Amino acid sequence: xxxxxxxxxxxxxxxxxxxxxxxxxxxxxxxxxxxxxxxxxxxxxxxxxxxxxxxxxxxxxxxxxxxxxxxxxxxxxxxxxxxxxxxxxxxxxxxxxxxxxxxxxxxxxxxx
Amino acid sequence: xxxxxxxxxxxxxxxxxxxxxxxxxxxxxxxxxxxxxxxxxxxxxxxxxxxxxxxxxxxxxxxxxxxxxxxxxxxxxxxxxxxxxxxxxxxxxxxxxxxxxxxxxxxxxxxxxxxx
Numbered sequence: 001x002x003x004x005x006x007x008x009x010x011x012x013x014x015x016x017x018x019x020x021x022x023x024x025x026x027x028x029x030x031x032x033x034x035x036x037x038x039x040x041x042x043x044x045x046x047x048x049x050x051x052x053x054x055x056x057x058x059x060x061x062x063x064x065x066x067x068x069x070x071x072x073x074x075x076x077x078x079x080x081x082x083x084x085x086x087x088x089x090x091x092x093x094x095x096x097x098x099x100x101x102x103x104x105x106x107x108x109x110x111x112x
Numbered sequence: 113x114x115x116x117x118x119x120x121x122x123x124x125x126x127x128x129x130x131x132x133x134x135x136x137x138x139x140x141x142x143x144x145x146x147x148x149x150x151x152x153x154x155x156x157x158x159x160x161x162x163x164x165x166x167x168x169x170x171x172x173x174x175x176x177x178x179x180x181x182x183x184x185x186x187x188x189x190x191x192x193x194x195x196x197x198x199x200x201x202x203x204x205x206x207x208x209x210x211x212x213x214x215x216x217x218x219x220x221x222x223x224x225x226x227x228x
Binding site: 031090103 | 168
């Protein structure tokens with residue numbers, strides 16, 4: 001079945017350093033979404049990518065969708081303590097209507 | 113917009129008891145998802161509905177789990193009998209639409225279930 005793998009599982013950075021999490025799917029995706037979950041909270045939608053090679057930015061966050069639509073990345077420039085949390089990618093396989101599968105997530109800790 | 117509402121927030125029960133988790137999706141959303149989150153297994157999709165009809169329940173662990181959506185504004189996830197390994201945070205999420213690309217999921221605050 002469809003699998004979405006995410007690395008690394010954990011990342012500790014010093015405030016001001018950059019951070020990247022990578023997402024890989026076993027199948028071609030029709031779209032990929034990214035979510036952030038703060039400790040004790042629930043996942044909150046950040047962005048969706050649909051097109052092959054698509055790049056989107058939200059302030060210090062840059063999201064990419066691979067050319068083959070099987071991988072994605074989230075890059076945070078100059079991390080802040082407010083970036084702490086777990087970042088999840090979630091994808092839907094092409095032809096698989098509605099079934100959104102989440103990666104295991106990358107938990108980011110930022111040391112002030 | 114009240115968001116997705118789940119109840120209860122916390123549930124502690126003894127092994128063998130029946131547990132019912134409740135969810136009210138955002139008004140106007142026609143897709144509803146139940147996820148389970150644990151440290152070991154992450155966010156697992158249990159079942160999802162579209163227009164109140166179960167579309168895919170392949171993630172439901174076993175026959176002890178059942179889910180219903182009697183109308184567009186209410187869904188339940190029932191575990192009978194409950195077991196300690198069912199302890200997890202159960203999230204309900206809703207969205208509008210069915211076919212890919214999906215629209216964003218809006219998650220509720222979750223129900224933290226502890227089975228002793």
